[in-house]
Amino acid sequence: MANGMYRIQGEGAFEYLAKAQAQEREGKEVLHFEIGQPDFPTPQNIKDAAYESIENNFTGYVSATGILELKQAIQDEIEQTRGFRPSIEQILILPGAKPGIFFTMLGLVNPGEEVIYPDPGFPTYGSVVKYLNAGDVPIQLKEENEFRLNPNDIEERITDKTKLIILNSPQNPTGSVMTKEEIDKVAEIAEKNNIFLLSDEIYSKMLYEASFHSPAVRDESKERTIILDGFSKSYAMTGWRLGYVVGPEEIIERMGTLMINALSCTTSFVQKAGITALKGTQEPLMKMMKAFLERRNAIVEGLNSIPNFTCLHPQGAFYAFPNIKDTGMNSREIADHILYKAGVCCLPGSAFGEGGEGYLRFSYATSIETIQKAVQQIKDSFE
Numbered sequence: 001m002a003n004g005m006y007r008i009q010g011e012g013a014f015e016y017l018a019k020a021q022a023q024e025r026e027g028k029e030v031l032h033f034e035i036g037q038p039d040f041p042t043p044q045n046i047k048d049a050a051y052e053s054i055e056n057n058f059t060g061y062v063s064a065t066g067i068l069e070l071k072q073a074i075q076d077e078i079e080q081t082r083g084f085r086p087s088i089e090q091i092l093i094l095p096g097a098k099p100g101i102f103f104t105m106l107g108l109v110n111p112g113e114e115v116i117y118p119d120p121g122f123p124t125y126g127s128v129v130k131y132l133n134a135g136d137v138p139i140q141l142k143e144e145n146e147f148r149l150n151p152n153d154i155e156e157r158i159t160d161k162t163k164l165i166i167l168n169s170p171q172n173p174t175g176s177v178m179t180k181e182e183i184d185k186v187a188e189i190a191e192k193n194n195i196f197l198l199s200d201e202i203y204s205k206m207l208y209e210a211s212f213h214s215p216a217v218r219d220e221s222k223e224r225t226i227i228l229d230g231f232s233k234s235y236a237m238t239g240w241r242l243g244y245v246v247g248p249e250e251i252i253e254r255m256g257t258l259m260i261n262a263l264s265c266t267t268s269f270v271q272k273a274g275i276t277a278l279k280g281t282q283e284p285l286m287k288m289m290k291a292f293l294e295r296r297n298a299i300v301e302g303l304n305s306i307p308n309f310t311c312l313h314p315q316g317a318f319y320a321f322p323n324i325k326d327t328g329m330n331s332r333e334i335a336d337h338i339l340y341k342a343g344v345c346c347l348p349g350s351a352f353g354e355g356g357e358g359y360l361r362f363s364y365a366t367s368i369e370t371i372q373k374a375v376q377q378i379k380d381s382f383e
C-alpha cells in the first residue's frame with residue numbers, strides 16, 4: 001500500500017458504535033450517545049422533492065460542480081446568513097461536508113506545510129493532515145475559555161510554513177461557539193500572514209444563546225476563506241450526502257477538477273432535495289432546535305449531578321463535553337466503564353485529539369427520557 005494509507009485514521013464514533021452493537025448482539029440494552037446525527041427524520045417536503053425528481057427521471061450525471069439552481073439557492077443562503085453574495089463560480093457542491101475538508105486540504109497543502117486546527121476537534125482534520133504528510137499543528141482548546149479557540153494561541157504557532165488554519169464554530173466535540181471578536185481576529189491574523197482559512201460551519205444553524213459569525217465576511221471568500229457547510233445536521237440529512245464549499249474562484253475551479261476525477265458529480269436528485277431544504281419551510285429545523293435546547297439543559301444538569309463530573313453549557317451543535325478528570329480514570333477507561341457497567345455509549349474525548357483527554361462527548365440526539373435514564377445508570381455504575 002501507499003505510505004499515506006498507514007497515516008490516515010478512522011473515527012472513534014464508529015469504533016464505539018461497533019462496541020455498543022457487540023453488546024446489543026449479546027442481548028444487552030445500550031443507550032446511544034456516540035454518533036453525531038440528529039434523531040429526527042428528514043423533513044417530508046425534502047423527501048418529496050427527491051421522490052419527485054426521481055419520478056421526473058432527474059437521475060443522470062449532472063455538472064461536476066453542482067446544478068445551477070442549487071448554487072443559486074446557496075448564493076441566497078450565504079447572502080442572508082453571512083451578509084455577502086458569492087458568485088456562482090465561488091460555489092462547489094459536494095457529497096457531504098467531509099469531502100470539502102479533504103478536497104480543500106488536498107487542493108491547498110503541500111507536504112511539509114503546516115495546518116493549524118482545534119484540539120479536541122473533528123478527527124478528519126488531523127487525519128488528512130497526516131495523510132498529506134503535512135505539519136500537524138493542533139491547538140489546545142481550553143475549558144477556562146469555554147473551549148473557544150483563542151486567536152492568540154493561533155498567532156503564537158504561526159511559522160513561515162503555515163498554510164491553512166481550520167476553524168469550526170459551533171464546534172464538534174465541545175459545542176463551543178467563538179465570539180465575533182475572536183472570529184474577526186483569526187480572519188485578521190490569516191490576512192496579515194497570508195494564510196488560507198477553512199471555516200467549517202456545518203453547525204451554523206444550530207445555536208442556543210450564542211450567535212453565529214463567519215470569518216468569510218472579511219474577504220467575502222474571494223482571497224483566502226473557504227466556507228464549508230452542508231445539509232447533514234441542520235436538515236437531518238446525514239445519509240443523503242450533500243454539502244458545499246464557497247471559496248476563491250480559482251481554488252473552487254481546481255477543486256471542481258478533483259470532483260470530476262474522484263466522483264463525477266454529487267447525486268442529481270439529492271441536489272434537488274437540497275434546494276427545497278434551503279428554500280422551503282424552516283419549521284422542522286426550528287422544532288428540532290427547540291428539542292435540542294431542552295435536551296441540552298437536561299443533559300448538562302444530569303451530567304453535573306454525577307459525582308466527579310462537571311459540564312459546561314454548550315452554546316451550539318448537539319454535544320455535551322463533561323470533564324471527568326476527578327474520577328481518576330482516563331477518558332477511554334471511563335467511556336468503557338460507562339458502556340460495559342452502565343449500558344451507555346458515549347465517546348472518549350481523546351477520540352478527538354490529545355486535547356480531549358479528561359473529557360467525554362455525549363451526542364444528545366436522543367429523548368429526554370433516555371438522557372435521564374442514562375444519567376441514573378451512570379450514577380448507579382459508580383456506586
Ligand SMILES: Cc1ncc(COP(=O)(O)O)c(C=O)c1O
Nearest residue numbers: 036096097098122172202230232
Ligand atoms: C465539524 C464537522 N464537520 C464536518 C462534518 C461532516 O459532515 P457530513 O456528514 O456532511 O460530511 C461533521 C460531521 O460529523 C462535523 O462534525
